[in-house]
Amino acid sequence: MSKSLLIISRQAPWSGPGAREALDIALAGGAFDLPIGMLFLDDGVFQLSSAQQPACVQQKDFGANLQALPMFGVDALYVSQHCLAERGLQELSSSLAVTPLNDAEISALIDHYDQVITL
Incomplete structure (x- = not known):
């Protein structure tokens, strides 16, 4: 039986290789x-914003790659409500179906997965 894996993404799209x-x-x-x-989490919430302008930093559109997640069976997508609010993204416009979670729900989510990777 496969072990479940939660990937926690904490970096903005072009701030380094983590995202x-x-x-x-x-x-x-x-x-x-x-x-x-x-x-x-943290600056990783910026990955979900549809208002990105990758050409300004001479990069390719990161959002297009995120759109591939459901095609690969990665449908369980979550975002921290607290991190969104801290960054002024309460009205997040994302084309992905992402579930916002509070801190208690995030803790329960992490406990639900067998393995967790944070980048």
Whole structure:
């Protein structure tokens, strides 16, 4: 039986390799039908914003890659309500179906998964 994996993504899309690595792990695990969830915390919540302008930092659109998650079976997507509010993103406009969670729900979510990776 496959162990479930929660990937916690804490970096903004282009602040370093962490966001890209988290996405790569999720897509690879999904390709092998592993039960995977992703939780966006801290500056990782910026990955979900549809108002990104990647050309300004000479990067490719990160959001397009996030759209592939459901195609790879990664449907369990979560975001911290607290982190959204801290960054002024209460009205998050994302094309992904992401479930906002409070701190207690995040703690329960982490306990639900067999393995957790934080990037």
